[in-house]
Structures are given as structure tokens and as C-alpha cells.
Amino acid sequence: MDEHVVAVQRATLKDLNPYLTNILIVGAIIGKQKPRKFTDAKLNVHGVLRAVWNFTLRDSVKDYINVTYWGSAEVIFQANDKFNVGDVVALINPIIKIRNLDDISEQFLPMVTSPYSLTLTEKSTLIRHEANVEYFSSLLKFPTKPLAGFVPLRDIHNSGSSIQGYVNILVVVKGLSEIRNVSSRNNNETYTIRTVDVFDHTSPSLKLEIWENHIIQRSEHWIPKQTVLFITDLKIQWSNFQRQFIARITGCTIITENPNGREAQMLLNYAKDAPIETYDIVDQIINSLPDPNLIQNVMNVKQIHDKLNDFNGEIKHFTAVLYTFISNLDLDGLSKTLSIKCGKCKMEMKSSRCVNSECPTVFENETADPEFNFDIKLTLTDHTGSLKNCRLSGHPAEQALGCTAREFSNMSDDEKGILKWKYLLERCAVYIAVIFVGRKSPIISILKISLTNSLEVSRRLAVY
Template identity: 60%
Template sequence: MNDTSVALQKVNLRRLHPYLDNILIVGIIIGKQRPRKFLDKKSSVEVYRGVWNFTLRDSPQDYINITYWGPSEVIFQANEKFRTGDVVEIINPKINVRILNDTSEQFRPMVTSPYNLTLNEKSSIVHHAGMSVDYLPLLKFPTKPIAGFLPLRDIHNSGASIKDFIDVLAVVRGLGQVRTITSKTNEIMLVRTVEVFDHTCPSLKIDIWDPDIINRSEKWTPRFTALFFTDLIVLWSNFQRQFIAKVSNRTIVTENPEGKEVQLLLDYAKDAPIETFEIVDQFLTTLPDPSTIRDIMSVKQIQDKINASLQEVRSGSKQFTALLFAFVSNLDLDGLSQTLMITCGKCKMPIKGSLCENSECSTVYENEVIDPEFKFDIKITLSDHTGTLTNCRFRGEVVEQALSCTARDFSNMSDDEKSMLKWKYLMERCAVHIAVIFVGNQYPVVSVVNIRLADPVEVGRSLPVY
């Protein structure tokens, strides 16, 4: 602990130099790493010591890395006590000149200070007793230029050639559950996968292993939280068959940072298609007239092309269309399967009852009454002599044209009436125009873009052998 009998000199990070001692620095923690425990080899008895690294900022321009050494219980207690966003006082640290090519620098966040600080038994860290409000805006300032971010599309397309750390600016799309993992050294660790998107790509999954960032993620909101990640690691996931990113020891996460690029991204995110059905619907609007789709395939040929695309590392344009002559082997219009999607007439978010539950929708806080919208959303199964395509997507106006009724009219039909519509196509040979659409490098969506009863002569002349 410091000698309190000597008056402390308060300094800011910009005025640091190695000859200062007995100083006090006030700043806000903008990032921290997990503490580590190790056996003290200098002790004649079994004693464990600990080390904890965190990053402190006291102005938009000035931030520094700090290393705290001490008995393991002291270090781990300090890690639990102080979190990102806490305004703290650093008392009597040792000031060291940074050695830029030193190995330790490769595993620490990038900072602007030419120094780093060391805390030990003669130093201390405490919560700031004064006004903290002036320091809180510093959490909005990124630690690296935002303009240097890598678009998500480039990560998926060129991930194999990325050997260095990358920076990412994106908006939260979804938050996975926090999972508990046992490491090879029997250490219990937490991990959470956060899915993000930007203008160029609907999805990138980022694995977060840092407990502090996992704790902060509880407040992140899909569509409304923009994140700037510095120094992520890119790697290929055999399980997910796509490139993902992982937080490193160098990573600093800035939530809704200041910057023109951020505001443009958040404006886009408000209405961007992020659900799978939204992305598919948007893609389908770019397709030509279904009658121009003349590439005839069998079910097996479609499945083979899908499997070949899934094996490709690159995630370029894998989408394709085909004309399939097949039987409709399952079309459950009058059973328990979903047939309609009901959305709010204002914000277009799916609703289960008659009222919208989206807290951002004006119908909620203005008590505005707007009729919900109805849209067909059906799963259909297609079969031919080579195999079966299950859970094909059959939605929207395509269904209305095929069944010659609107979704709202269908919602008011009796089961007998729905059954009559079903048998118009069920077990009949049809000419089906489909689009196979890959979303986020996952298993693709097979979407029906047109369907009609097939002419037997046309089938006999065109049906593929295999």
C-alpha cells in the first residue's frame, strides 16, 4: 500500500514521465482481461500469485495499459470488484516505458500512451470518490480509427487469407445463451456467441470468452446496439461451416461509439432484413420472371449442388434457381402445421395475438389500432424418382396465386374448404420453379417461386434421368 503520509500528486496520463512517483491518476476502465494465477517459484513454500491486466482512459486521446501483480486472492478480488465502466483512482503506480516490440505488447490492447503502469503491494486501486459523470462519455470513444473496420462480407469471402487481427463495426443481430465449457486444464470457462450484421452481410458469429464482456452483453439490444470490436481473431469453424471471429486479449469493445459510420449503420439497422424470411424475401425480389427459369434439375441434382456449395470455403454468390418436375408429397393446409404469418400492420414484426409487443412500435405507446397483416408461410415437400426435398418454403404472393385466394380470406376458411385447396396440388406432378438461397453460410432455404400442374408431355420430354 502507498505511504499516505506523503501528499499524492494528481496527474493525468498526458503528463506522465518515468521520474514521477507517489502519484494519483483518475480514469475510467475501458477494458479488462481475466486474471491469471501462477505458482511463485521464488517462495520456499507453495504460494500462488496473480496478475491482472486492464486498460484505463482519462481523455478522448489518452489511454494506457495497467498490470496489477500481487497475491492471487488479492488480484482475483480486485478483478471481481472493478469492471469496465468503473471510474477509479490509481495510487502510486510504477511508470514504465513501453517496448513496442516486446512480446507482452502483442497480447495487450493498443493504447496511445508511450508508457504502461504497474501496480503491486505498494500501490492500490480504489473507486473514485469524486464526480464520475465527466468520465462516462469516454466509453463512447473507440480506441482505434473506426474507418479501419473490415466489412463482414470480406471476412466470409477472404477469411482464409486473413492472418492478422481485424477490427469490426457491426450491429447486434442476436445473442446466444451463455455456455459453460471445461478447458483442457480443467478450468471452468464461460462463452457466449454474439451474432452481428452490417450493410454487406446479414451475419457474423463472434465468440466471446471474456467474462467482463459477457456481463456487458446482457444490455445489448438487437438492431439498436452497434459494437466496434478491435483486434478480433478470424478462424474457420468446421462445425458451422463458416468463418467466425473470436475476441482476443487485445480486444476492446466500444458500445455505440461516436462516429458518422456508426450512425449510418444504426439507421440502416432499424429496418434491415435480419430474420431469415426477411433476407430470403429481399433476395426473391431481385429474381427475374419465374418463367425464365429453365435450368431443369432432379431432386438429387439439387441436393448434390447444395452439398458442393456447403463444402466451399468462400461464401460468394452460391444462390441458384432450377425448374423441378416433382410431386407435392406434403402440403398440410388443414392440419396442425403453420400456414400463416401474422405481423403488425405498423412495424411488420410478427405477432402471436392481436396486439403488437414490440416496445419500439408506435401502436404500443400511442394505443394506435392498426389491423394486422396476413401472409402465407407454408412448408411444402417435393419428391421425384431421385429423392425428396423437405421443408421447402412456400410463402406470400406465390401461394396466393397458386391457391387463388388471399391469406386473409384463407384465415377465415373452414377446414373442409382448406382441404379442397390442398388437393389441388397434393400428390400431383407439378412444374415447380425454385430458388436455393444461402443465408449466413448455413444450410440453404429452398423457396418455391412458382408452381403449376405439369403437362405430362412436357414431363416426359424434360424429366432428368438422375
């Protein structure tokens, strides 16, 4: 290494020109791609595979450049394994080339500010740089495109099919799926994939599919509701399996974690208390509605179904009063009646354990009493039909059943049965809110239930 350093001249990216030779450039890797193997008829005389690897280097806020490293497959794949995004490296004796923006290869590389590209060969050296690491690492917080140019997730869901090319998004991590392996159709190759759920101030969710191992490794450090991501040049595709638009990383993508900028800070402030689960969003909308006793719009089940079928995306919610029988209410059987969340991180608990690996109750053994909430599904039936999967939760459920969710959890089956038969097959006045969240089926939430009498029914129920 010392022999190289003595002979070379230190340069920065803004100093580059095609006539410079034997130089040393230091910067932080801000993005990289998978290396690719190939055979070279001229050089592959002994059966040695060649390979090429691309990464993006930055040495100042304004200057970043794409680097192409050519060599034997062994050398290139070792370099790819050794150097990751965030590492500060020194490039010794790279070749400086003027970029040809019409070259097809430019379409598959990240957008950079330099008019040049760098090429590494067997005559070049790539090593880790140990000096001034703090400065170069700070460059990872600066986005490579203006933050204000992001596309809101709402626009992706509403107009994804019309999006041409790539998009930039500014989002917060909502959740991370388990890392899984999938095989190619012919089972010749196995790929690793992770789906990351992200959100912003316009939409509670967008699925981001990651197939790149180095990004999957980076995602291990992402924390739900705390990690902001500015992701450039994503591909938006429709998933027939998930029945929604999803985002996929491309060779052009650069991910900036917790970027500097007002927009990122505003989003982070929003994320701290933002409702990100569907039912949390529904509950927030319900809390903003007027007193259920003020609802005067009487409808029957058929009218509700007709309105749902005519949904055009403009109405976000509507309310109504129904005079119906409760034809299905399983409080003492196998149906789910309670939602139990961690008292610390507010995520769902399973088998009395928090499922959030980042929760202090998991990795620091802190204790917190779980939160119990009603989450009951029931069916409303009148002379025009049935309305299934109506949700009774929160304060309306406590009022209807006359107990808290925690008290209910300690009841015997006989006690739960007594509560069930208070309403099952009885005529009730049911106040509902029908709420549309994204493109999913609407949530029908019950705001109030009360037993009613024949006089009130005959006076208010429309006959069809």
C-alpha cells in the same frame, strides 16, 4: 485516502515520464482481463497465492495505457470484482515503466497510445473516483483504432482461413444466446459462455463467442438492431461443429459500444430496416425479381441439382420454370405451415409469446396483434428426380391457396385438406428462384404455382 491524496501529485497520461513518482492518475477503465493466480517462491513463504490483473485506462481521447496490478490473490480478485469497464478510477502511486515492444507480454495486451505502462503494487492504491465522471464516461464512446479500418464480415466468411493475426470489426448486435456453463475436459473447472450473433452491411451473421464474465455481463445491455459494437483484435477461427468461421475475444480485445463516428451511424441507419434473418433476406431478393410470368428458362429437377452441385460462389440466385408433380404437401398434418411473428418487434413467437426479452410486449405488457405468414415446405418431382424442401411463402402462397395466412390459421383440418388436394399429385407449372445466402444450402423459393395441362407440358417440357 486523504493522507495519500495530500502527498501525491495529479498527473495525466500525456504528462508521464519514468522519473515521476508519487502521482495520482484518473481515468476510465475501457478494457480488462481475467486475473491470474501464481506462486512466487520468494514471497509465498506462508502459502499465500499471488495474482496479477491487467486493465486498460483512458483519460483523454488520444491517451490510453495498460495497467498491471500485482498483489495477493485475495486483493487482486477483489479488485477485479469491484471495478469494471466504464468505471472511473484513481491510481495512486503507480510505477511508470517504458514499454518494451519486443516483450512477449505486449502480444497479449490491447494496443495503446502511451509509450509507457503503469504497475500497481502493495504500495499503490486503486479507488473509485467520483468527480468529473461524465467527462471520463464520454471517453467510452471513442474507438481505440480508426473505425474505417474494420474488416467486412463478408471477407471473414470468404477468406477467413487466410486471415493472419487479429481483425477489427464494426457490427450491430443481431441476437444473444442464453448464457450457459460448460465444464473442462477433466471436469475440474466450469466456464461461462455466451454466443452473440452480429451482422453488418455485407453479411447477415457472424458468431461471436464470449468466455469473459465481465463482457457477458456487459452484453446484458446490448439490444438487437440497436447496439453497434466496434471490436478490435478479434481472433478468427474455423468451427468444425458449426461449419463456419467464428470470432473469439482475446486478451487484446477492446469493445467500444455505440462508438462515435460516421461509419457507426451509417451502419446503425442500415440496421434499423435491414433484413437479418435468412428468410427475410430471401424475401427481399424475391421482391426485387421480375414478374414470374416473364421467366422463360425451363429446367427439370436433374438440371437444378446439377447447377447446385456446380455452384462456385459467383451466382447469387437464378430462376427457372419446372413442369412437375407436387409429391409432398402437408397442409393438414404435423408439418409447419405458418410463421407467426410479434406485431411489435417482428421476432418469432413461440406458444403465443414473443421470445425477445427486450420487446415491449414482454417487459411493458403492451399488446400487438401477431403477424401470420405462410411458411410451407413441399417436394417437386418429375421424371428426373425430386427437389425437396421447396419453400412456399408470402404472396405466392396466398395466391396458390386463395386465402391469407391468418384465414388459413382458423381453418379446420378438413378445409386444409381440400386445399392440399388441389395440388398434391397434380401436374403443375412451378416458377422458382434458387437463392444462395452465405455458405449455407440454397433456399428454393416458389414464386408461382399453377395447374397445367398435357398440351402445355408437351410443348414446353424438354425430353432427356
